[in-house]
Amino acid sequence: MKLATWNVNSLKVRLPHVLDWLAENPIEVLCLQETKQEDVKFPYDELKAAGYNAVHSGQKTYNGVAILSTHEMTCVQHGIPDFEDEQKRVISVTIDGVRVICVYVVNGQAVDSDKYDYKMRWLKALSAWLVKELKKYPNLVILGDYNIAPDDSDCHDPAAWEGEILVSPRERDAFEELLEMGLHDSFRMLNQEEKQFTWWDYRMMGFRRNRGMRIDHILVSDALKERCASCIIDKAPRKLERPSDHTPVVLEVNL
DNA sequence: ATGGCTTATTGTATAAGA
Numbered sequence: 230m231k232l233a234t235w236n237v238n239s240l241k242v243r244l245p246h247v248l249d250w251l252a253e254n255p256i257e258v259l260c261l262q263e264t265k266q267e268d269v270k271f272p273y274d275e276l277k278a279a280g281y282n283a284v285h286s287g288q289k290t291y292n293g294v295a296i297l298s299t300h301e302m303t304c305v306q307h308g309i310p311d312f313e314d315e316q317k318r319v320i321s322v323t324i325d326g327v328r329v330i331c332v333y334v335v336n337g338q339a340v341d342s343d344k345y346d347y348k349m350r351w352l353k354a355l356s357a358w359l360v361k362e363l364k365k366y367p368n369l370v371i372l373g374d375y376n377i378a379p380d381d382s383d384c385h386d387p388a389a390w391e392g393e394i395l396v397s398p399r400e401r402d403a404f405e406e407l408l409e410m411g412l413h414d415s416f417r418m419l420n421q422e423e424k425q426f427t428w429w430d431y432r433m434m435g436f437r438r439n440r441g442m443r444i445d446h447i448l449v450s451d452a453l454k455e456r457c458a459s460c461i462i463d464k465a466p467r468k469l470e471r472p473s474d475h476t477p478v479v480l481e482v483n484l
Numbered sequence: 485a486t487g488g489c490t491t492a493t494t495g496t497a498t499a500a501g502a
Contacts, residue, residue: 238490238491238501239490239491239492241491241492242490242491263491263501265491265492289492289493290491290492290493290499290500291492291500291501336500336501336502337502338500338501338502344500376501376502393502394502395502428502430488430489430501430502431488431489431490431501432487432488432489432490433487433488433489434488435488435489442502444502471490473490474489474490474501474502
């Protein structure tokens with residue numbers, strides 16, 4: 230089974246890219262972040278025509294997450310239970326006995342901002358919930374835009390970014406907490422190469438100069454860890470006209 | 485250098501992303 234995550238930065242704008250990419254990359258599961266549209270505007274029909282079922286937790290202008298799959302999706306859950314949140318950032322389903330969680334972690338804007346506090350509160354709630362989910366679902370994968378570059382090797386210029394958003398110690402500690410509960414960074418597990426990024430700033434020719442960050446991740450449970458065959462970053466969509474600033478990450482698991 | 489692009493909004497400048 231192949232699963233992927235992609236922050237599309239507006240599904241309205243990026244739907245053609247998504248459909249083209251799915252046609253070229255026949256995968257079973259695709260998690261999307263920043264759909265930026267309400268459920269009533271979600272392109273269920275176009276995706277169905279392409280062979281994909283979809284579940285969506287939508288919001289106008291900001292956030293919004295979706296899971297597309299060629300397989301049947303059951304036990305759909307929106308958000309983090311017992312965590313009040315207006316923002317649509319989490320959706321979960323079960324596919325072929327695997328619990329699939331799609332997340333769009335808070336950006337945080339700046340380390341001294343209210344949004345950073347919200348990011349840390351949000352990550353704490355995510356972490357507490359995932360501990361329980363792991364006990365409930367041994368086969369668990371959590372895909373998404375984490376807005377955290379876990380290590381200096383995941384940042385194009387660690388010295389320039391030291392202490393900044395995406396790399397600050399508290400954010401990295403929160404990511405580390407996910408690993409300590411028994412989740413595994415599938416890309417790093419299979420690939421030790423430095424400067425492999427999933428996001429590049431639109432400005433300053435960020436992509437051409439490979440000034441990026443690895444902030445989109447696919448974490449797997451112990452049971453799935455043994456079954457991971459490959460995890461790759463597909464840079465092709467980032468090279469298209471009018472791309473998202475993020476590019477897909479694809480995991481292959483032997484089930 | 486706090487910008488540099490891109491997206492969305494009952495917009496024509498502002499907020500947000502990362």
